[in-house]
Amino acid sequence: MNLAVKDIRHNLGRFALTSFGIGMLLMMVMGMVGIYRGMIEDATLLIDNLGADIWVVQNNTRGPFAEVSRVPRNLLDRVAVIPGITNAREFIYHMIQRERDGKPLRIGVVGLSWPLDKGEWLPLIAGRSLSQAHYEMVADQTLGIPLGEKLRLGKETFSIVGITKGMISSGGDGLAFFTVKDAQLIQFDTPGEAVRLERASRLERGAKADIGLSQPSLLERALGPSSSIPALGPPMISAVIATLHSSFEPSTVVSVLSGWRDVSVYTADEQRQLMLKGMVEMARKQIGLFTALLTFISAIIMALILYTLTLEKVHEIALLKLIGAPNRVILSMILQQAIFLAMAGYGIAYLAGRKVFPNFPRRVILLNSDLITLALIVLGISIASSILGIYKAVSVNPNEALAG
Amino acid sequence: MSDKEIAVETQGLTKIYGKGNTEVIAMLDVNLTVRRGEVVALLGPSGSGKSTLLTAVGLINPPTKGKVMINGILVLDGPDVFLNLTTFRRNHIGFVFQKSNLIPFLSARENVQVALELNGLTGRTARKKAMSLLDYLGMSDRGDNFPAMLSGGQQQRVAVARALANRPSLILADEPTAALDSVRGRQVMELFSKVAHEQNGAVIVVTHDHRALDVFDLIYEMEDGKIRKKED
Numbered sequence: 001m002n003l004a005v006k007d008i009r010h011n012l013g014r015f016a017l018t019s020f021g022i023g024m025l026l027m028m029v030m031g032m033v034g035i036y037r038g039m040i041e042d043a044t045l046l047i048d049n050l051g052a053d054i055w056v057v058q059n060n061t062r063g064p065f066a067e068v069s070r071v072p073r074n075l076l077d078r079v080a081v082i083p084g085i086t087n088a089r090e091f092i093y094h095m096i097q098r099e100r101d102g103k104p105l106r107i108g109v110v111g112l113s114w115p116l117d118k119g120e121w122l123p124l125i126a127g128r129s130l131s132q133a134h135y136e137m138v139a140d141q142t143l144g145i146p147l148g149e150k151l152r153l154g155k156e157t158f159s160i161v162g163i164t165k166g167m168i169s170s171g172g173d174g175l176a177f178f179t180v181k182d183a184q185l186i187q188f189d190t191p192g193e194a195v196r197l198e199r200a201s202r203l204e205r206g207a208k209a210d211i212g213l214s215q216p217s218l219l220e221r222a223l224g225p226s227s228s229i230p231a232l233g234p235p236m237i238s239a240v241i242a243t244l245h246s247s248f249e250p251s252t253v254v255s256v257l258s259g260w261r262d263v264s265v266y267t268a269d270e271q272r273q274l275m276l277k278g279m280v281e282m283a284r285k286q287i288g289l290f291t292a293l294l295t296f297i298s299a300i301i302m303a304l305i306l307y308t309l310t311l312e313k314v315h316e317i318a319l320l321k322l323i324g325a326p327n328r329v330i331l332s333m334i335l336q337q338a339i340f341l342a343m344a345g346y347g348i349a350y351l352a353g354r355k356v357f358p359n360f361p362r363r364v365i366l367l368n369s370d371l372i373t374l375a376l377i378v379l380g381i382s383i384a385s386s387i388l389g390i391y392k393a394v395s396v397n398p399n400e401a402l403a404g
Numbered sequence: 405m406s407d408k409e410i411a412v413e414t415q416g417l418t419k420i421y422g423k424g425n426t427e428v429i430a431m432l433d434v435n436l437t438v439r440r441g442e443v444v445a446l447l448g449p450s451g452s453g454k455s456t457l458l459t460a461v462g463l464i465n466p467p468t469k470g471k472v473m474i475n476g477i478l479v480l481d482g483p484d485v486f487l488n489l490t491t492f493r494r495n496h497i498g499f500v501f502q503k504s505n506l507i508p509f510l511s512a513r514e515n516v517q518v519a520l521e522l523n524g525l526t527g528r529t530a531r532k533k534a535m536s537l538l539d540y541l542g543m544s545d546r547g548d549n550f551p552a553m554l555s556g557g558q559q560q561r562v563a564v565a566r567a568l569a570n571r572p573s574l575i576l577a578d579e580p581t582a583a584l585d586s587v588r589g590r591q592v593m594e595l596f597s598k599v600a601h602e603q604n605g606a607v608i609v610v611t612h613d614h615r616a617l618d619v620f621d622l623i624y625e626m627e628d629g630k631i632r633k634k635e636d
């Protein structure tokens with residue numbers, strides 16, 4: 001006869017309620033671990049999915065995700081001709097915040113190197129990838145913009161042609177994918193008044209300078225768009241990303257590019273580490289400590305619950321001892337109840353978590369390895385927590401059964 | 405009569421609580437012999453040492469001095485223990501208390517079955533034997549009821565069934581009729597008499613209830629920790 005099961009069966013309501021309480025606590029622990037995993041996944045998602053072997057960014061920066069990086073667009077042509085590089089692409093990444101339906105809308109803008117990269121690699125759940133050089137965007141579902149809707153960004157209106165799933169920035173905001181030129185339009189959008197003022201200023205500076213006086217035709221150009229003035233470069237990009245031929249070691253190409261004074265070069269793995277150590281490290285520590293604290297609190301609460309449950313059974317324990325139950329029978333009852341409680345709590349935490357976590361603003365990723373580790377920790381906690389109850393049970397005198 | 409027929413024997417049993425100024429003599433030089441098949445009543449006012457004697461004989465509360473022999477085996481000599489008391493208690497002694505003291509989360513049958521299983525019987529055999537014991541005490545139809553669903557008298561019957569489970573040579577009952585009306589109280593006392601005579605066990609009953617003393621073979625009285633046989 002399993003006394004632990006009999007006791008639970010008889011007090012099923014209380015057991016269920018206690019398990020639910022423990023389950024909620026464990027769900028929080030599970031959620032914290034899941035948020036940490038989600039944070040790592042989000043931080044490295046774009047780096048992993050872009051499939052670039054080499055990242056060429058502004059000199060002495062850790063860009064483009066960890067900090068702002070600006071490199072000229074013609075860097076692409078310089079990188080493309082390095083031996084071992086099969087293709088080089090422009091890359092733009094920046095955050096914008098707009099308002100939509102009265103609520104702030106934060107978007108991680110990613111510029112793809114059209115026509116080389118149309119975003120075919122994106123995990124689409126609806127629509128398609130980019131099919132024209134301008135005015136199309138692919139948005140992540142977390143942004144909440146439906147397929148086919150038009151969104152005005154800067155002076156242009158973009159059609160949402162595709163919806164992705166799980167494409168999140170390291171800050172937890174949804175990503176939107178554009179061609180590089182459109183991403184630049186959004187990034188360097190300047191109001192008409194500012195353009196007119198800049199042109200007037202340009203004209204005034206030219207009129208005072210010798211070159212303006214000797215070559216009046218240049219002054220005419222000052223009134224045109226910036227891109228038509230040879231001395232002014234086109235808008236900058238965030239980075240150049242390159243894919244290597246399989247027979248080339250990344251270190252070989254990196255050593256060549258490292259000789260260039262105007263850029264910094266990272267392999268995909270280094271870029272990944274920059275993200276994890278720079279942006280995620282602090283959050284990792286914070287979440288780690290919070291998880292440890294929650295686990296510790298769960299252990300204390302479980303110990304108190306098990307101790308209270310044992311206290312409630314002191315009379316029955318004394319009675320069992322009186323009729324000749326050896327200590328192992330009583331210890332086994334308490335230990336089994338602790339394990340059943342932990343198992344039920346863990347099960348509730350898992351099932352509730354699966355329902356609740358998808359509604360969290362940030363991604364919560366439950367890895368099997370984490371779930372197994374947590375299950376073992378919970379099992380350990382339940383055993384350790386029952387020690388207090390077991391100590392009490394062992395010290396119960398059969399005499400107490402006579403107390404009536 | 406041979407020694408084998410003696411179910412329990414105490415020699416010079418003394419229990420002293422505390423030391424010095426706080427010393428209390430709960431039981432003093434108690435000599436008691438109860439044979440198999442005898443039903444013995446232990447009378448006395450509160451604090452006279454009845455329960456102390458019962459717990460000493462029940463191997464729950466060892467005496468300060470004196471010997472306890474059960475079935476001719478020396479089990480306690482003062483605080484010295486000669487056997488594994490838990491095992492010995494399980495095999496040789498059955499208990500019935502003032503309140504039924506059934507385990508609330510077990511059904512009537514399971515309350516009896518648990519005592520059998522603790523003594524090594526397997527599930528099915530224990531279950532069968534538990535039902536036959538309940539049947540013997542007229543409780544077979546309430547086997548699946550939990551203690552809270554039984555009346556006081558029915559609970560005491562189940563407690564007696566549990567006490568009988570391992571065919572003990574000695575049953576100790578502490579105020580078993582205190583919570584029962586006179587009719588049911590008498591029924592329980594008669595049950596002890598039936599058990600003692602049919603099962604050839606000794607029964608010691610601590611009681612304040614003088615209405616059913618006729619069922620007992622021997623009556624002892626305790627006062628100030630001392631015991632004396634009550635003559636008719």
